[in-house]
Amino acid sequence: MDLNAYERHLVGLLCWTCHAATGPCNARQRQCPRCRKKWSYDRRRTQWEILKAFCLNATAHHAARCARCDYRTAYRAYMHLRLTLGEMTAEEKRPLLGELELDESYFGGKRKGKRGRGAAGKVAVFGILERDGKVYTVAVPNCKKETLMARITAATVKGSVFYTDEFVSYNDLSRYGKHVPIDHRHEFADGEAHINGIEGFWSYAKRLHRLCHGVDRDNFPVYLAEYEFRYNHRDDHLLTILFDRLYRPLIEKGRLP
Numbered sequence: 001m002d003l004n005a006y007e008r009h010l011v012g013l014l015c016w017t018c019h020a021a022t023g024p025c026n027a028r029q030r031q032c033p034r035c036r037k038k039w040s041y042d043r044r045r046t047q048w049e050i051l052k053a054f055c056l057n058a059t060a061h062h063a064a065r066c067a068r069c070d071y072r073t074a075y076r077a078y079m080h081l082r083l084t085l086g087e088m089t090a091e092e093k094r095p096l097l098g099e100l101e102l103d104e105s106y107f108g109g110k111r112k113g114k115r116g117r118g119a120a121g122k123v124a125v126f127g128i129l130e131r132d133g134k135v136y137t138v139a140v141p142n143c144k145k146e147t148l149m150a151r152i153t154a155a156t157v158k159g160s161v162f163y164t165d166e167f168v169s170y171n172d173l174s175r176y177g178k179h180v181p182i183d184h185r186h187e188f189a190d191g192e193a194h195i196n197g198i199e200g201f202w203s204y205a206k207r208l209h210r211l212c213h214g215v216d217r218d219n220f221p222v223y224l225a226e227y228e229f230r231y232n233h234r235d236d237h238l239l240t241i242l243f244d245r246l247y248r249p250l251i252e253k254g255r256l257p
C-alpha cells in the first residue's frame with residue numbers, strides 16, 4: 001500500500017475491512033456499500049492529523065490545532081506514540097561493540113544557577129554511541145563510577161574500544177577494553193580520538209527536548225526513548241514505521257472502528 005492509500009484509508013475514503021470506496025451516510029459517519037460497516041469520519045481524521053504532526057516533530061499544541069481537537073486529546077495521543085517508540089527501542093536493544101563513544105549530559109531543569117555536572121533540577125543521561133551504528137541512552141541517578149560502569153558492562157561487549165572525555169568515572173575502563181581518554185583542553189579531534197558522534201546526538205536530542213516544555217522527572221525516560229529511536233531511524237520514514245506498527249494489524253483484522 002502506498003502512502004496515498006494509507007491516507008485514503010485513514011480519512012475513511014476506503015473501507016478498512018474490504019477496501020471498497022465508501023460514501024457518507026450521515027453528517028458524522030461514512031459507510032461501506034459492500035460490507036455495510038460504519039465509522040466516524042472525524043475520529044479517523046483526528047488520529048491521522050496527530051500522527052502526521054508527531055512525525056514532523058510538531059508540538060502537541062500544534063497537533064491539536066491541525067486536528068482541531070482538544071490539547072489533552074493530542075497530548076494523550078502523543079504519549080501513546082512515544083510509548084510505542086519506547087517499546088520499539090527496547091525491542092531493538094543489542095550489545096554494542098567495536099568503536100564506542102561514551103559521554104554524559106544533563107537535560108531539563110531551570111536555566112539559572114549551576115550548569116553541567118551537578119546542576120540542580122537536571123536529569124543526568126548516560127549515552128553510548130556505536131560508530132556507524134546505533135546510540136544507546138539511559139537516565140542515571142548520578143554519574144559515579146559504579147553507576148556508569150554497571151551501565152557500560154550491561155550494554156557493551158568486553159574488549160571494545162571506548163572513547164571518552166577525561167571524567168574520573170571512566171578510569172576503570174581499561175580493565176574492560178581499550179580506553180582512549182580525550183583531553184578537551186589540548187586537542188579536539190585528533191584523528192579517530194574524538195567523541196563528536198555522541199556530542200552530535202546530544203545536540204539533536206536537546207533540540208527536540210526544547211520543544212517539550214515542562215517534562216517532569218517521571219516521564220523523562222519516555223521522551224528519552226523517543227529521541228533515541230528518532231536518532232537511530234533518522235534516515236527511515238517514521239510515518240510508515242508507526243503506521244505499520246499501530247494501524248496495519250488493526251486493518252488486517254478489520255478491528256478499526
Ligand SMILES: [Zn+2]
Nearest residue numbers: 015018032035
Ligand atoms: Zn467494506
